[in-house]
Amino acid sequence: MTESDRSTLFDQLFARTVQETLEEPGYGSWRSITAPDAVSLSFGFPYPESFPETALLESLGAVLEEEGSHALQYGGGEYVDSLREGVLEREAVHGIEATTDELLLTNGATHAIDGVAQTFLDHGDEVFVEAPTFMGTLSLFGNYGVEVTGFSLDDDGLDVSAVETALEERREREAPMPKLVYTIPNFQNPTGTTLSRERRERLLELAAEYEFIIVEDDAYGELRFDGDDVTPLSALDDEGWVVRMGTFSKTIAPGVRTGWLVGHEEIIEQISHISAGGTNTFTQSVLGRYFDAGHYEPVVEELLEAYEGRRDAMLESLAAHLPPGADWTEPEGGFFVWVTLPEGIDSGELLPEAAEEGVTYLPGSHFFADSGGERSLRLSFSHVTAAEMDRGVAALARATEAAMDE
Incomplete structure (x- = not known):
């Protein structure tokens, strides 16, 4: 339905954030x-x-044969725990030591960032992003009626010095500080740039000083085929200012719709509480078996x-x-x-x-x-x-x- 086809019958009933975005393209509109x-x-x-269709089919058959109705029931079977263990093992490869209490499985990356937004953002809050950044996240932030400020990138990723200057100016003016700084540090979408180690460290120092959460969207981090790895923000974080996102959409298949969050135990607990509905534990079981069988790497x-x-x-x-x-x-x-x-x-x-x-x-x-x-x-x-x-x-x-x- 186009804008010209839409009636205004229900407009007064829509939530304020919906009313504010009625004439704007919605999430995924770029696919047209x-x-x-x-x-x-x-x-x-x-x-x-x-x-990996053959490996997924083998994993699916094994889950049904070994766990049967347990895998199809609320909560799933034991292979869900295998997936949690598999994710934590992959995170450990990148220097991130986390426990199951610091991990939340999600229905993909969008579900993950939406959970973070629900937990932290009120209408009118401030969010800092890279400029440019992933348009899907911009659309999602629009659902929360927040003020989004973008900061440029160069060959070393986000211009953290510009972020620092903006924070200093806001403190001097006693203006609102950002609650979240959203970054895609590895092979950024859309530019492909990578945030340098030096800038990651400085961004973490700023988060501790000004008390904001860094949302580390690492959708592409497993797909480095040139150059040296750069330590994840989460691995550099000793105080809990980073919430890290991952997804299997790029390394297994988008259709499995499975991602995760890693963060401070208290943050993960609150995101879990506020996120409505459950995740797809059957798919998680299949992926758990996929990991157990050694297919992933x-x-x-x-x-x-x-x-x-x-x-x-x-x-x-x-x-x-x-x-x-x-x-x-x-x-x-x-x-x-x-x-x-x-x-x-x-x-x-x-x-x-x-x-x-x-x-x-x-x-x-x-x-x-x-x-x-x-x-x-x-x-x-x-x-x-x-x-x-x-x-x-x-x-x-x-x-x-x-x-x-x-």
């Missing part, structure tokens, strides 16, 4: 950016061949090789096709490259022409709480083949060159 016969470089979908190793090849293909195509004046990031992992077009080109205005040429993408303005990103766009190398990628980037180049000639 498609065009017939165009190569879609828009979406951060895993490539279909990456899904070998599959991730295969993914790293495949995504590195896709990343390389994307960078080669950009270098081969885009005109002078264009620039792009070179991520060491994850799914995305952030492209900045030559001066005077608006990626949103360019999109219809690019679709006609044979490619779609996400305009940069989608990733900002306010204005910004007009010259930029996000390309995903995770889903399509190298040949499709090259056709798509060539189409983008043709559209850009045509716009430059106007």
Whole structure:
């Protein structure tokens, strides 16, 4: 239903935050950016061949055979505990020592961030984010009627010095401080950048000084195929200022809709209390068996090789096709490259022409709480083949060159 089709019959009954966003696109609206016969470089979908269907089928059969009705009942069977243990073991690989009381399984990453938002945010509260940042999280914060302030990124990730300056100014003015600072520190969505160790340490010092929660969204952290690991914020945190999010959407499959939160025991307890409804314990049982059978790590190793090849293909195509004046990031992992077009080109205005040429993408303005990103766009190398990628980037180049000639 379009805005023009919508009646106003129920508007006065909607919650205030709904009324304030009636004319704004909802969560997931970006998935409508498609065009017939165009190569879609828009979406951060895993490539279909990456899904471990055989291993999941084996795990499903084992759960039903071994646990039967217990796995299908409220609370699930013992394999749910196996998943908790598996998650904690993977977190320990990255230096995060947590207990089951500091872990909460969720129905994916969006459920996780929504639980954090429900627990901490009131209407009118302040939230700091990266600019650009994941548009889904911006949409979710909009549901809570909060004030969102964005801070720029460079090759080392979030500009933490700018965050520090803003905090100092707010303290001097006795203005409200942020309750949350949301960051995607590894292979950031949409830019692909990684937050440096030095900036992570400083951000933690600021959290302790100004008493805000850092929400560490590490959806892509397992997918490093270049460079050296950077210690997670959670592993550097001795006081409990970090709530860490993870998901299996990128390393197993989006359809399993399973993620997790790791944080201070008191925070995890409150998020668990306020989150309505239960999680999918049957899926968690299947994933627990999947971990027990040793499937997880070998599959991730295969993914790293495949995504590195896709990343390389994307960078080669950009270098081969885009005109002078264009620039792009070179991520060491994850799914995305952030492209900045030559001066005077608006990626949103360019999109219809690019679709006609044979490619779609996400305009940069989608990733900002306010204005910004007009010259930029996000390309995903995770889903399509190298040949499709090259056709798509060539189409983008043709559209850009045509716009430059106007």
